[in-house]
Amino acid sequence: FYVIGSYGRPRHADVPDEAKSNAKAAATRHVFRIKIDPSTVSLDTGKIGTVLKDDDGGRLAHLMSAPSTPLTPFYDKPLDANGLTIEGVAVQDGVLYAGLRGPVLDDGNAIIVSAPINALFDGAEGQFTPDPVMLGKDNLGNPRGIRDLVAFDDSFLIIAGPVQDPDEDRGIKPLSAESEYIPL
Secondary structure, three states: OEEEOOOOEOOOOOOOOHHHHHHHHHHOOOEEEEEEOHHHEOOOOOOEOOEEEEEOOOHHHHHHHOOOOOOHHHOOOEHHHOOOEEEEEEEEOOEEEEEEEEOOOOOOEEEEEEEEHHHHHOOOOOOOEEEEEEOOEOOOOOEEEEEEEEEEOOEEEEEEEEOOOOOOOOOOOOOOOOOOOOOO
16 A cells, blocks of 8 residues: 655645644655555454555655756645645556646646656665646636546546635536546
8 A cells, every 4th residue: 555645735824833834744745655464464353463664755755846847846835826735646567656636737737746666665766757637627717636546457547626626605516427538
């Protein structure tokens, strides 16, 4: 199992104290790998005996915040300022993919970042890649970011939605019965 933090800043003035805000942001900037030994799971009780946990040690955060990436202007900014925030993670063929709710770039593209698992956890060399994906606009005219990402066969299923939550009186209408297929 892979668990990822949001990498984002607290929003809506959730944390007015700057030191607390910095600490909360730093705490979310990790990827965890959790391995469960199936032979240690009790079929009677469901209890798990052996769990191995790894922390990427902030390697993905370091890659995304490097000065040479297109994500640099958005890193460490709150979501309501189009800041970098992760909402989906999937692993496929030894590569971790993170779907970003924000930023949505000026051209309307959302971003999926990828990095080899062994570069994150095992110290191997590996290339971090930010890939744009056009998800269109919602019925209010707002560009969509990624709200969840799931590996499916040799592609991904993406749940997309606006970067900013709409006002309560302006809800987003569901799509028609036909779903959208957007090749990556």
